[in-house]
Amino acid sequence: MITRRRGLAGLALALGLLPVAALAQYPDKPIRLVVPYAPGGTTDIMARTLQEPLSKALGQPVIIDNKAGAAGAIGTAQVAHAAPDGYTLVFGNNGPAAIVPLTQKDVGYDPLKDFAPVSLVSLAPMTLVVHASVPASTIKELIAYGKAQPSGLDYGTAGAGSLGHLATELFGKEAGIKLVHVPYKGQGPATLAVMNGEVKMLLTSSSDTQDAAVKAGKLKLLGVSTATPSPLMPGAPPIGDSLPGYESTVWFGILAPAGTPAPVIDKLNTAIRQVLGDPELKKKFVGYGCIATASTPQEFGAMIAAEIPKWKSVVESAKITAQ
Numbered sequence: 001m002i003t004r005r006r007g008l009a010g011l012a013l014a015l016g017l018l019p020v021a022a023l024a025q026y027p028d029k030p031i032r033l034v035v036p037y038a039p040g041g042t043t044d045i046m047a048r049t050l051q052e053p054l055s056k057a058l059g060q061p062v063i064i065d066n067k068a069g070a071a072g073a074i075g076t077a078q079v080a081h082a083a084p085d086g087y088t089l090v091f092g093n094n095g096p097a098a099i100v101p102l103t104q105k106d107v108g109y110d111p112l113k114d115f116a117p118v119s120l121v122s123l124a125p126m127t128l129v130v131h132a133s134v135p136a137s138t139i140k141e142l143i144a145y146g147k148a149q150p151s152g153l154d155y156g157t158a159g160a161g162s163l164g165h166l167a168t169e170l171f172g173k174e175a176g177i178k179l180v181h182v183p184y185k186g187q188g189p190a191t192l193a194v195m196n197g198e199v200k201m202l203l204t205s206s207s208d209t210q211d212a213a214v215k216a217g218k219l220k221l222l223g224v225s226t227a228t229p230s231p232l233m234p235g236a237p238p239i240g241d242s243l244p245g246y247e248s249t250v251w252f253g254i255l256a257p258a259g260t261p262a263p264v265i266d267k268l269n270t271a272i273r274q275v276l277g278d279p280e281l282k283k284k285f286v287g288y289g290c291i292a293t294a295s296t297p298q299e300f301g302a303m304i305a306a307e308i309p310k311w312k313s314v315v316e317s318a319k320i321t322a323q
Contacts, residue, residue: 023263026086030061033254034090036075038068042205042288046122046252047091049284050275057271070104071161072096077108080115084259086268089118093252094163098307102315103161112305115255118265119272120295120303122285124250125233126167126225128203129210131194132218139223139242142201146177154180156190156199161320164190164204166311167225167248169318171203174243195219205250206233206289225249232289252290253300265297 035047047064055062067075076096082088090096097115101107109115128139136142146153153172157165160183172179182199184190187207194202195213203225204210213219223239224230225248240246254272256265273294275281285292295303314320 023261026264026267027058027060029087030063031058031086032063032065032088034065034067034075034079034088036067036069036072036090036092036096039066042290043091043093043252045288046285046290049281049288050121050272053275053278053281054271057274058268070107071100071159073100073104073107073109076100079255079257080109082257084116084257084261086256086260086264088257089268090115090255091121091252092255094250094307097253097255097304099161099163099166099311102308102312103320111308114258116258116260116265117297117300117304118254118256119269119297120251120253120293120300121272121276122252122288122290123226123293124205124252124288124290125230126164126203126248126250127206127210127221127233127236128171128201128223128225128239129194129214129219129221130201131197131199132220133197134200134220136222137220139237139239142222143175143177143242146172146175146179149178152178152180153201154182154199155201155203156182156184156193157202158187158190158204159183159185163248163250164202165320166314166318168201168203169320170248170314171239171243171246173314173317174246203248230291232286232291250290251303253295269294269297 033047035044037043051062051064067078072095076090076092079088079090097111101111136145155168184193187204190202191207191210193199195218214221221236224233224236225239227238227240227247229238276292276294282292
C-alpha cells in the first residue's frame, strides 16, 4: 500500500497535480534557484541580490545553484526536466530562454513547451558604441558611413550566436549595410577590441570599462537598443529613432518547469513583485546596469514567445549555423 501511494504521488507530481494541502503549505522546504552560468556574472549577481529578500518573502531558504555550460543550456535543461512542484526554478535571460535553442543543436528542452514563466525580473539596454576614429556621431551618420564601406563594417561580439551577435545582424539588416562579424571570447575582450580599434563597432550591455572609455573619448556612444530612452543611459537616443521598429532589450526572469500548478506560480510571482518593489534593491539593480521590472506570468510568457520568431528570422537571414 505504501509503495502504491508513493507511485500515485509520483504520478501526480509528474503531471503537476499537487494535493490541495500541499499547495496550501507551499513552500515548506528550501527552493533551488538555478543560475545557468558561473559565479560572478551579471545574472549570478542579480540572483544573489534577490536571494535573501526572496527567502524572507517566501518563508523558506532560496538556494543559488550555479550550473554553467553551453551558454546556459545545461542548467536550463536541468530545470526543464525537474519535478514541477515549485522547488526548482531557473534564473534565465534571452540567451538560454530564446536564442540558444536556435543556435545550438539538441539543447534538451523546448523554450515554449517545457517551462512555466513566473515573472520578469529586470530589463537592460544594449548600447551601440564605435571607436573614436569612426566619423559618425549619430546612428544615421553611422549607417551612411557603413554604406560607404565596400568591404563591410566590422563589429565585435561576445561570441557567435550571442545576443550581441544577433542584435547587430538585425541592425545591419534593417539599416541595409554590410557587416563583418569578429567574435571574441566574452564581453570584456570585445569591449577592449573596439577600444583599441581592432573593430569599429560594438553593440552590447553597458559596463564600467565601456562607460569609462566613453568618458575618456576612446569610444562614442551613439544609441541604446531599447524602444524608448533608457534612464540608465541619459542622453543616448534609441536606435529605433533612426531605424523605426528596431528594439533589442536584455531581459532576465524566473521560470519553473512546465506543469507547475498555477497557485504555486502565483505565490512565487507575488513574492517576486514584493521584492522588486523595494527601493534599495532597485538601486542595486541600477548599479548592475538593469532596471528592476516585474510582470505577470502571462506577460513574461508572451515576451518569450515573441522573441523566438524574431531571432529565428535573424539566424536564418545571417546564415548562423547551429553548433
